[in-house]
Amino acid sequence: MRYSIGEFSRITGLTIKALRLYHDRGLLLPVVVDSESGYRYYDPQCLEKARTILMLRDMMFSLDEIMEILRDCEDEAEILVLLQEKKDAIAARMKDFSRISRSLTEIIHREKEVSEMLKGSQFEVEEKEIASVLVASIRWKGPYEECGKRFSQLFKAMGRFVCGKPLCLYYDEGVREGDADIESCVPIRKGKEREGITVRMLEGGRFVSLLHKGPYSALGRSYERIIDYMKEKGHEVEAPCRELYHKGPGMIFKGNPKNYLTEILFQIKEEA
């Protein structure tokens, strides 16, 4: 039996281009090359070799590796070590992939939550119950812009135990530029204290809430609204107030501050 390159390509599933390349590289030689036309002809022996090449290629061996293997080996037992190495290499790549996949999932999840929130919200002041949560926190003094650093410190330390959006507690009464007294928190499933990081329950209760869309520099207007509301209702404030960062600078982009989404929360003092 003789097969032309086209026939052989159809039988093996290797493209004509690939077959020509394997010929040039000495991986898989035709049995006969017509000296007039240059036509390549293959036979069933080539077929067997082609199948071996296909198997090895599917197992992600490079052409160079396949060449060596074909030259030196004729039994699977002889390439056991190579097979194990390939398997390990694949396992390593799979690990990378699943890490990437996890972070993609998380980013997608976050953005979807935010878009749900945008759909559902009228950007009006409302009252709601908030449950207690376990948090890891750092209490510090300094300018507001340094929040980001504290959060990344917390994220680094708590890693996979983080289970919610970051928030800050503001212990000062008014706005204080430069040396505000702040506690930055991330909700966690569990976790141990470390130097500088406290783990504690953050008590829940009844809160007045307002969703603020836009840059942090424009938070003032929203604070005004929420405070007006409290006064109107005659609610007394339980300090400290909170900011819950639904969307801020992202993992990939710093994001567009116009799209930042921050929830301002004032706890209502319950009558004793």
Next chain:
Amino acid sequence: MRYSIGEFSRITGLTIKALRLYHDRGLLLPVVVDSESGYRYYDPQCLEKARTILMLRDMMFSLDEIMEILRDCEDEAEILVLLQEKKDAIAARMKDFSRISRSLTEIIHREKEVSEMLKGSQFEVEEKEIASVLVASIRWKGPYEECGKRFSQLFKAMGRFVCGKPLCLYYDEGVREGDADIESCVPIRKGKEREGITVRMLEGGRFVSLLHKGPYSALGRSYERIIDYMKEKGHEVEAPCRELYHKGPGMIFKGNPKNYLTEILFQIKEEA
């Protein structure tokens, strides 16, 4: 702040070569290029962009994709679809990888079993108990060489349910070239009958066994030895006899017939 390309490379973790490429491609431009020396200088704004590029690159976006993204987007919400597509693509590749990994594992496992068997065996006739097993089987007549076809038919049909080495039952008394009466079996965990394929229990019992190393064409000598042993011991044979294929042509290579490993089994008729 101005950074030379070397400094910027150390800060970002991007190689100098990569930075030059990104410059050429318009992905990440230096703030200033010295017109005398051609030296590139970067600033903290570039740093932010570099971080975004790194994140996207780590998520396996191509430079072209990154270029588009940087041109059109400034917020993660805007690339949600792309992120989902990447995630799907990664999931697909992971699936491929785990399939490859599984077949590697199996090949490795098989070869290890074989090498254990070679170590343990003295290639002497011995007696042993064999348990009953569920098998999928095809009973057919024809030349011995066609076994392979039947097995691949069985493997294709039973797929992941296969749980042991293939074997043949020979129903003829002597050797019959050309139209032997053969039942080809593969052990399975479970499985349904299909056209041409029977699922049944293959009864165990006490067997005389001899491990044969080498090509199938040399099986005669081993049959002789095992039959001599039976006569000597006065054992009566329960037909049919079996051949259990520990190692034959492999998945990758057809293998070297000198290394084929076949176990010949004759069941001993128990006295009533």
Next chain:
DNA sequence: TTGCTCCTCACGTCACGTGAGGTGGC
């Protein structure tokens, strides 16, 4: 002078794919 940092070409990697331009026989 040596060492360091920067530069610009140009070519290599990997496993082919994509043409362009041509042949030869039905």
Next chain:
DNA sequence: TTGCTCCTCACGTCACGTGAGGTGGC
């Protein structure tokens, strides 16, 4: 003549890496 199959070059892909050969200031 059209369509099909084969051929050989040569260049493109992808994201850089690897030199070669040179500069300019400490």
